[in-house]
Amino acid sequence: MDEKIDVNALFLGPKAENYLFFREMLAFLMDDHAEWRRHFHPDDNPVVTPEDQGRREFLATLQKTREALIELAGNLQLCSTPWFSPRYLGHMATDTLIAANLGYMLTILYNPNNCAYEGSPATTALEIEVGRQLAKLMGYDPQKAWGHITSGGTVANYEGLWLARNLKSIPLAIRSVMPELVARLDAWQLLNLPTGAILDLVDRAKEAGRFDEVRRHSVRGAGMRDKGLGKVLVPQSKHYSWTKAVDIFGIGQENLVSVPVGDDYRMDVAALKTIIDGLIAERIPILAVVAVVGTTEEGSVDELHEIVRLRDRYEDRGVCFYLHVDAAYGGYARSLFLDGEDRFLGFTEVSRQHSRQGILHDDTEWLTVDVYEAFKAMPEADSITVDPHKLGYTPYAAGAIVAKDRRIIELISYFAAYVFEATDDNPMLLGSYIMEGSKAGAAVAAVWMAHRVVPLNITGYGRLIGASIEGAYRFYRSLLADPPLALDGRSFEVIPLARPDLNIVDYAFHEQGNPSLEAMNRLNQALYEQCSYKSGPLYVNDFITSKTALTRQEYGETPRSYGGKFGIDPAEWERLGSISVLRSCILTPYLTRAACFADYWRTFRGAMERAIRRIGPPA
């Protein structure tokens, strides 16, 4: 079993506490790279001579580079978001791992392109390894699964829908090319085969040497046509990449169905069932259902185990759909449930280990059976999006997709002469199986480094993400427990939106006695503006956060009950249809110590008080 990582040693730190180590390692790596260049054919003469280096133009070009770098550095310092500080509790960002940053920086100098093995003999292998690690994290069999790095969760979601759409179109293509394989099935049945059965048909087409012909008759060859391939069901809490995705893939936004969420901002599984039943009644197929593990706005975890149960029951009734999990945010949190040998722990064992290993000092506050079962059910999905650049704590940009059954990638794969050739026997023709083309091997090296230093189980990411959840719960508890802010005779309460499933806390301030949602929205919008780039350079801000709007357009009537907690007149919700809330993604691992948390909680309260004073009374 791996030794436990020490979270304090992972990051540069809010005060650059670990800078000496960082700088020493960086210098070592750079020197090492320079030596690598010099030792490549030592007999080759230098191309740039000392005489060249003494020329006026040469020195002027260096000076130009120097000035541009200083300009860039100044620009970054003036405007950048201080993610690294516990004063920043906003978007899904915090400091990134030293290991990942250095891995990225070093690999830039080698500049591999993971599109083709030939352009990245070192980092293609790392990507295959990282793909297997992520597959394992999700509970898939790494030998049967497939995973790779994308430029982000958006592209990973696209690739999931691409797989789903092309898969769904295969049975009808089989009927055109090899009707004998599906002789007894009608169109409805063909649009309702389970994933495994479709991939088995693909195998039979391959054995018969007719797979290319089948692909030509599928949506890939023939395009989207006629009535399409059915609906895509996503929760209201979906990321907007799904709205873009159905446009891109020619499915059309009218075929995207939003499933209501409950007060916990998780998909309402009963509502999902009602929608599915309605579609069946109309004989409209379901192309895919997307569940979210860690919504971007609330950090909510859909009850995936219930969705899987529903899927299985419909499958018994001859109604099948592709199941994709968008765990772009929450995926890495599965490491909280894996022991040092990567075995998924029992429910009570999770608590025991978290406590014994000092991961969560009281996980009974956090872990519910629902969240536990949802994470446990992840390997039941056909494919999963998971982003290293979110809870993997690696720098932008690195997303990932993993698919349960690697046979599925044949439905989207391609070849091009200069990238790979059929006569090559190289097993790693990455660009052929993915949506993107050229891609930075450096981003892959960063993820590989992160996984090398921080294991994908409770000895590594579990500790790190556990620390962030503990910080989030301290924050959440303090929001609930602290007395209202009393300012100049006015009193301001704050109420969290929901109990966090992970480490995101949404909350809103409200002047006690105020029945106007409009005034409350104005207050929270103004607070946001005081605590964001909107009030001037972030560097002088006391506290920085983000915001979101719970709108009727996105969430239907769900947010109404939250307004009710403040005593807001329901008619106001009717009229406005939007509640502004502050949103703190608490990724920082530094709020676990009582003294440190107390400091930053005081900072937060103080910042809110000053902001409310600056805003002044309502007009």
Next chain:
Amino acid sequence: MDEKIDVNALFLGPKAENYLFFREMLAFLMDDHAEWRRHFHPDDNPVVTPEDQGRREFLATLQKTREALIELAGNLQLCSTPWFSPRYLGHMATDTLIAANLGYMLTILYNPNNCAYEGSPATTALEIEVGRQLAKLMGYDPQKAWGHITSGGTVANYEGLWLARNLKSIPLAIRSVMPELVARLDAWQLLNLPTGAILDLVDRAKEAGRFDEVRRHSVRGAGMRDKGLGKVLVPQSKHYSWTKAVDIFGIGQENLVSVPVGDDYRMDVAALKTIIDGLIAERIPILAVVAVVGTTEEGSVDELHEIVRLRDRYEDRGVCFYLHVDAAYGGYARSLFLDGEDRFLGFTEVSRQHSRQGILHDDTEWLTVDVYEAFKAMPEADSITVDPHKLGYTPYAAGAIVAKDRRIIELISYFAAYVFEATDDNPMLLGSYIMEGSKAGAAVAAVWMAHRVVPLNITGYGRLIGASIEGAYRFYRSLLADPPLALDGRSFEVIPLARPDLNIVDYAFHEQGNPSLEAMNRLNQALYEQCSYKSGPLYVNDFITSKTALTRQEYGETPRSYGGKFGIDPAEWERLGSISVLRSCILTPYLTRAACFADYWRTFRGAMERAIRRIGPPA
């Protein structure tokens, strides 16, 4: 006018000649960043204390990081491609700009996400600036155009097709929603409106407050349906991303039409005309025509001016198509035609300036009227793909797309609550207008740095790319001029595929007197294997190149004539339908000096001789 850059000062160099400067700047930038962290709220206590840093677990985690870095460094050194050396003449890669590398490395520590301005107050502005610079480079009006960075040319091509497809579907949507605007037009006419006219209709829909309704009726809302929106015409020399693109967008590969190329591997414009006439006769609309400026295999430049002329003439006849230029490779070479004030030079003036400024020592060898006019015609296209990570000499991954008329981005734009909100008045809601979501601000900073140091005209990139073209022409000339290799009584000739339009040279070796294409292909395949990762660690290779296959499947009968130059029996081409060639993208700027070129030419000849000896006589 900018001072001319000195190419020798731009790169770390084949022997790390400029390493001292690089290291000094890097150390400065890192220290500067650490200070930035420390000075953010100087009164905040350090979170990680010296006591923490003395703990066993802390030290063990540092040691684990150290070991992982050493493992990564070793791995990179063992397997990486030495792009930096003039011994590498293979794929589209060479050393990358110091300015870009340092810009990337520094920005990683600030870790901006350019998806939303709020996550990247510094680098979103840089991306807008870079977009304008690239628009200007392409000859667009930067105030009316739109450009941004993508993760690569593949995604940029996707975005181009997304724009084209959604645009093409608008007139039919207008007919459904506001029929009065298109009252006198039939379906054929609606599918054949020019880009500007469609965007004017969009403006009228916006004025009437009905644009959202129009979008809902367009392909974005309704999906791809019925007979689709027409054919996409691309040259045979296309990048394979186009084949992926028509799958992704639901257009279908059967609607991708390959236009033959000539012996120069440029699109055959007469053949294009014949295809268009045939489609018109069948009343099949043309969704888009794609021209390539710098094919990935041959570096060929399609005669864009002739394609534009054709487009204009068809437009007069009521047949319109979207025109996208895939200049992923060649785009930056437009800087060779812009003077220090970014004005496009006259044909004779180009030669005069290249000569006077020492950019090309004899550009009459290189520049033809066709290539000149093709580059000149680029601003006539609706959109253009151009990759900084190719001839922009920046590290992976950075592509870009620029569109002539920025109004078009409304056809693919979206909003999401947490990224941006309608109440914000920020003009830089980048993620709403692009295909991708989260994206590295660091990649943008790298491109911005490159453009800051190397101007996008003959004082900057023109000099750099000019040096690479000069090197390519030296190589090409030497291939033509040098006597056959005489080895043990056998004689091997080498013939280039075509006169390079840019800096890519394809060529094949052939044993004189051998009539067998199969034997010739075996020889070149074996040469490739001796000069690539296939023969073992690249670090010990004398020369490294890439290869491509000219197949009937891709190129029809065009490659036959190349076989003829070697005296290959035409029946052999009939039988095999594929000619293997070596492919050298000569991006290195270091082959301009006679002595340096002579060294590396000897290296090349020697490597070829040794490789042929190792291969031995045909079985």
